[in-house]
Amino acid sequence: MTLTATDVAKYLHAELDGDPLARISSIGSPDTAGPEDLIYVDSERNRARAEASRALCVLAPPGLALPGKTAIHVGAPKLAFARAAALILPGKRVPSGIHATAVVSPAARVAPDATVGPYVVIEDHAAVGARTVIGAFCFVGRGATIGEESRLHPHVTLYEGVHLGSRVIAHSGSVIGADGFGYVYGEGRHWKFPQIGSVVIGDDVEIGANTTVDRGSLETTAISSGVKIDNLVQVAHNVQIGENSVIAAQTGISGSCVIGEGVAIGGQAGLGEHCNVESGAVLGGQSGILPGKTIRSGQVVWGTPARSLDRFKEQHAWISRLPELGKRLRKMV
Amino acid sequence: MTLTATDVAKYLHAELDGDPLARISSIGSPDTAGPEDLIYVDSERNRARAEASRALCVLAPPGLALPGKTAIHVGAPKLAFARAAALILPGKRVPSGIHATAVVSPAARVAPDATVGPYVVIEDHAAVGARTVIGAFCFVGRGATIGEESRLHPHVTLYEGVHLGSRVIAHSGSVIGADGFGYVYGEGRHWKFPQIGSVVIGDDVEIGANTTVDRGSLETTAISSGVKIDNLVQVAHNVQIGENSVIAAQTGISGSCVIGEGVAIGGQAGLGEHCNVESGAVLGGQSGILPGKTIRSGQVVWGTPARSLDRFKEQHAWISRLPELGKRLRKMV
Amino acid sequence: MTLTATDVAKYLHAELDGDPLARISSIGSPDTAGPEDLIYVDSERNRARAEASRALCVLAPPGLALPGKTAIHVGAPKLAFARAAALILPGKRVPSGIHATAVVSPAARVAPDATVGPYVVIEDHAAVGARTVIGAFCFVGRGATIGEESRLHPHVTLYEGVHLGSRVIAHSGSVIGADGFGYVYGEGRHWKFPQIGSVVIGDDVEIGANTTVDRGSLETTAISSGVKIDNLVQVAHNVQIGENSVIAAQTGISGSCVIGEGVAIGGQAGLGEHCNVESGAVLGGQSGILPGKTIRSGQVVWGTPARSLDRFKEQHAWISRLPELGKRLRKMV
Numbered sequence: 001m002t003l004t005a006t007d008v009a010k011y012l013h014a015e016l017d018g019d020p021l022a023r024i025s026s027i028g029s030p031d032t033a034g035p036e037d038l039i040y041v042d043s044e045r046n047r048a049r050a051e052a053s054r055a056l057c058v059l060a061p062p063g064l065a066l067p068g069k070t071a072i073h074v075g076a077p078k079l080a081f082a083r084a085a086a087l088i089l090p091g092k093r094v095p096s097g098i099h100a101t102a103v104v105s106p107a108a109r110v111a112p113d114a115t116v117g118p119y120v121v122i123e124d125h126a127a128v129g130a131r132t133v134i135g136a137f138c139f140v141g142r143g144a145t146i147g148e149e150s151r152l153h154p155h156v157t158l159y160e161g162v163h164l165g166s167r168v169i170a171h172s173g174s175v176i177g178a179d180g181f182g183y184v185y186g187e188g189r190h191w192k193f194p195q196i197g198s199v200v201i202g203d204d205v206e207i208g209a210n211t212t213v214d215r216g217s218l219e220t221t222a223i224s225s226g227v228k229i230d231n232l233v234q235v236a237h238n239v240q241i242g243e244n245s246v247i248a249a250q251t252g253i254s255g256s257c258v259i260g261e262g263v264a265i266g267g268q269a270g271l272g273e274h275c276n277v278e279s280g281a282v283l284g285g286q287s288g289i290l291p292g293k294t295i296r297s298g299q300v301v302w303g304t305p306a307r308s309l310d311r312f313k314e315q316h317a318w319i320s321r322l323p324e325l326g327k328r329l330r331k332m333v
Numbered sequence: 334m335t336l337t338a339t340d341v342a343k344y345l346h347a348e349l350d351g352d353p354l355a356r357i358s359s360i361g362s363p364d365t366a367g368p369e370d371l372i373y374v375d376s377e378r379n380r381a382r383a384e385a386s387r388a389l390c391v392l393a394p395p396g397l398a399l400p401g402k403t404a405i406h407v408g409a410p411k412l413a414f415a416r417a418a419a420l421i422l423p424g425k426r427v428p429s430g431i432h433a434t435a436v437v438s439p440a441a442r443v444a445p446d447a448t449v450g451p452y453v454v455i456e457d458h459a460a461v462g463a464r465t466v467i468g469a470f471c472f473v474g475r476g477a478t479i480g481e482e483s484r485l486h487p488h489v490t491l492y493e494g495v496h497l498g499s500r501v502i503a504h505s506g507s508v509i510g511a512d513g514f515g516y517v518y519g520e521g522r523h524w525k526f527p528q529i530g531s532v533v534i535g536d537d538v539e540i541g542a543n544t545t546v547d548r549g550s551l552e553t554t555a556i557s558s559g560v561k562i563d564n565l566v567q568v569a570h571n572v573q574i575g576e577n578s579v580i581a582a583q584t585g586i587s588g589s590c591v592i593g594e595g596v597a598i599g600g601q602a603g604l605g606e607h608c609n610v611e612s613g614a615v616l617g618g619q620s621g622i623l624p625g626k627t628i629r630s631g632q633v634v635w636g637t638p639a640r641s642l643d644r645f646k647e648q649h650a651w652i653s654r655l656p657e658l659g660k661r662l663r664k665m666v
Numbered sequence: 667m668t669l670t671a672t673d674v675a676k677y678l679h680a681e682l683d684g685d686p687l688a689r690i691s692s693i694g695s696p697d698t699a700g701p702e703d704l705i706y707v708d709s710e711r712n713r714a715r716a717e718a719s720r721a722l723c724v725l726a727p728p729g730l731a732l733p734g735k736t737a738i739h740v741g742a743p744k745l746a747f748a749r750a751a752a753l754i755l756p757g758k759r760v761p762s763g764i765h766a767t768a769v770v771s772p773a774a775r776v777a778p779d780a781t782v783g784p785y786v787v788i789e790d791h792a793a794v795g796a797r798t799v800i801g802a803f804c805f806v807g808r809g810a811t812i813g814e815e816s817r818l819h820p821h822v823t824l825y826e827g828v829h830l831g832s833r834v835i836a837h838s839g840s841v842i843g844a845d846g847f848g849y850v851y852g853e854g855r856h857w858k859f860p861q862i863g864s865v866v867i868g869d870d871v872e873i874g875a876n877t878t879v880d881r882g883s884l885e886t887t888a889i890s891s892g893v894k895i896d897n898l899v900q901v902a903h904n905v906q907i908g909e910n911s912v913i914a915a916q917t918g919i920s921g922s923c924v925i926g927e928g929v930a931i932g933g934q935a936g937l938g939e940h941c942n943v944e945s946g947a948v949l950g951g952q953s954g955i956l957p958g959k960t961i962r963s964g965q966v967v968w969g970t971p972a973r974s975l976d977r978f979k980e981q982h983a984w985i986s987r988l989p990e991l992g993k994r995l996r997k998m999v
Contacts, residue, residue, distance in 0.1 A: 029885055139470065155821065155841075157506065159505070171841070173878070184411050185412075192539070218360070218365070250936075252600045315653065323984050332998075454820070525752075543898075545915075547897070551698070585915050585916045648986065651989050
């Protein structure tokens with residue numbers, strides 16, 4: 001879709017400096033962009049890359065002059081870039097309808113303008129909302145529901161009775177609603193604790209490739225609207241995640257953890273059972289939260305067992321000095 | 334299936350205190366249960382939740398009085414609950430037979446009362462035992478065998494020649510029998526070390542979603558009966574795991590490790606190659622066992638490199654005091 | 667395929683000591699080999715296992731005498747074994763052609779001697795090279811290309827427009843080209859940063875089961891020839907990995923990291939964004955590299971935050987002594 005610099009500036013409520021009719025047909029990075037690709041600069045540091053770029057239109061902070069370019073001045077260029085991309089890039093044109101090879105139960109409800117790809121299986125009483133796209137090989141179990149305008153990439157598995165909201169994106173290989181991991185040991189064997197709860201996922205959630213979200217045991221695993229989950233993440237049974245929290249790759253969240261709103265969790269973090277991470281907390285990559293612990297609102301923690309980042313840095317600095325200190329002490333006594 | 338309190342008490346060999354004809358049609362948690370859901374209380378602490386519950390029948394320790402409830406007194410309420418659940422909850426009714434879309438080799442053997450779902454592929458010389466259920470999109474490679482009453486959820490991959498026992502549950506996305514990770518470097522490139530061994534999995538094993546179990550290189554990767562493995566776990570080539578061991582999510586077990594019986598491994602633990610974890614040992618979450626190390630029977634270890642939990646706690650306490658100690662020492666010298 | 671000891675010795679340019687006509691029909695490990703299986707011994711320590719083996723032919727270092735065996739003397743027996751295995755083991759005979767159930771776009775190009783398994787989906791403008799084998803349930807997205815003699819095991823997903831070279835092996839459940847994890851927060855929500863780059867994978871790359879390689883955001887995620895990646899690894903957007911690097915299971919590589927050639931990364935390592943790991947560096951298992959850090963060529967690092975292995979060992983030794991030191995210090999002051 002080709003627009004002019006004026007179209008984009010208007011859409012962003014931004015000031016334009018340069019050619020109002022400059023054409024914008026796509027987006028790009030400064031190094032590889034063509035003349036009609038929109039780029040952004042968010043710091044003085046990146047300015048040289050923009051100046052050297054073939055791109056003619058640049059999103060830039062107010063006051064940043066870019067000779068020869070058409071600048072669209074915005075307070076937050078990267079944010080504006082993400083928003084403009086949604087305007088400029090054509091949505092994938094996916095024809096609606098059910099592929100001839102899909103096995104859809106007559107007792108399932110599929111919106112007429114939804115798209116169901118090849119070799120999809122949709123079981124009894126499942127429901128697929130308007131304009132939702134179900135990729136090849138997806139499995140939508142009995143009674144599972146998906147809202148509107150959601151997108152399941154190929155090879156997504158929804159177990160029986162899980163619920164996804166609208167505008168949810170689930171990447172390939174993600175598994176929603178497998179049994180939680182719970183056993184009771186007795187009489188020389190592990191008895192499976194019942195895993196009959198469900199999974200409820202809100203709107204505008206993104207779930208990464210090969211991520212697993214287990215169903216509740218007796219309750220519900222709940223992921224609120226706006227949550228973004230990276231690849232290979234484990235979300236165990238009965239976990240609750242508040243709105244707009246962000247969870248990086250390979251993090252593991254054990255059973256019954258409660259995560260607040262706007263929490264940021266780095267990659268490979270691990271949370272023991274029944275942790276409570278309050279809204280706005282930040283957990284560093286590879287940090288480990290012991291079972292039952294609470295991380296206070298706004299706290300930034302690091303390490304295993306997790307402690308405040310300041311404390312972690314201080315301790316780590318002393319660990320670095322420890323060989324020298326230790327030797328000195330040995331001499332003294 | 335609706336039972337009476339008497340039915341459940343008899344099944345559990347338990348004492349009944351209350352209405353012998355109280356109806357039990359399902360199970361639940363105290364907070365969300367309906368009148369006919371069986372619940373359990375395993376401590377004084379949870380007693381209030383049970384008292385406030387709408388559930389009429391409660392599994393409770395001997396001597397715990399619950400006014401207005403029908404109590405079934407058992408020594409281990411949670412265990413009794415798991416056992417009762419298996420009685421009360423209806424097994425999934427899955428009609429036997431092979432779905433019209435399944436591609437089953439004429440040289441494969443599928444028991445007449447097994448269930449093969451849509452878009453399953455079963456290759457030559459594979460075998461599927463009685464009452465086993467193979468979910469949609471499962472791949473059963475050449476010569477792979479599955480025992481009786483096992484369940485493969487959708488999207489499970491069994492490579493050529495792997496063997497699963499009876500009553501095995503494999504969750505979606507699990508991959509059994511991919512090549513182990515072995516190369517020999519020489520002449521400027523990595524040569525693939527042959528990965529021609531197999532995988533043998535015993536009875537009553539559960540394998541989590543997106544977990545990977547590699548085939549042996551020249552020997553066999555062996556998982557004994559009763560082992561429970563969570564999601565996203567990596568089991569490398571030639572690993573042996575003893576009976577009833579339990580492995581939490583995202584743990585990685587490197588090649589040729591030998592794990593004893595009844596071992597418990599926390600989430601995100603990592604074991605280097607050729608480790609030996611003796612029976613009954615406990616490995617904490619995120620712990621790291623260096624290659625070739627032995628963890629003694631019954632030992633509880635933590636941290637990386639893993640040490641005994643007591644030692645870990647003591648060292649960690651001193652690390653917390655290190656900044657203060659260090660400053661004091663600096664002043665002294 | 668049955669060969670003689672002479673055939674194998676000639677292929678390896680090696681000296682033969684024993685029966686030149688000894689038959690070799692397969693390979694094995696000393697403990698389980700039959701008489702016609704070739705085995706190898708690479709140290710005095712393993713010599714007894716070879717002597718006790720039923721195998722008649724042994725790859726062994728020069729000078730190692732094995733009474734009763736036919737020895738093929740080579741400088742690097744394990745390497746020779748891997749090379750000989752490629753000669754001795756029959757390649758999987760997979761008949762070429764497109765399975766009747768595959769859904770292949772008429773606008774895709776599939777080499778006539780390629781093999782496309784059951785229930786494969788190949789979209790418009792995709793290309794599959796000569797003698798490449800695509801396993802059941804693989805998804806080859808629009809415009810994705812695969813070189814010659816590559817092998818996709820069942821259940822591999824290639825998103826739109828990714829490129830795989832020749833002799834690439836992708837194991838089941840691997841997902842190549844899912845969206846990178848990037849958002850810009852503003853106006854109370856996370857805006858998806860565009861993920862419109864591609865993935866380019868060179869020749870002779872192996873990708874483990876359930877591993878995820880994300881597409882670039884605006885640039886390209888690039889994995890060079892000869893790279894070997896284990897199971898459940900995460901490779902984020904815009905990452906570049908140099909030739910012949912080896913990455914063990916469950917490692918996570920964050921966005922825009924640059925990894926040199928011949929780098930070795932242990933299991934469960936984590937790299938923050940924009941790290942630079944120079945050629946020949948070694949990262950220990952579970953090590954954590956902070957965002958933006960550089961690991962110098964040839965350095966061996968360990969721990970989180972990663973430091974040189976020597977430094978790590980020294981610090982760890984002092985941590986072990988810390989309780990004793992601390993108590994002594996307490997007494998002094």
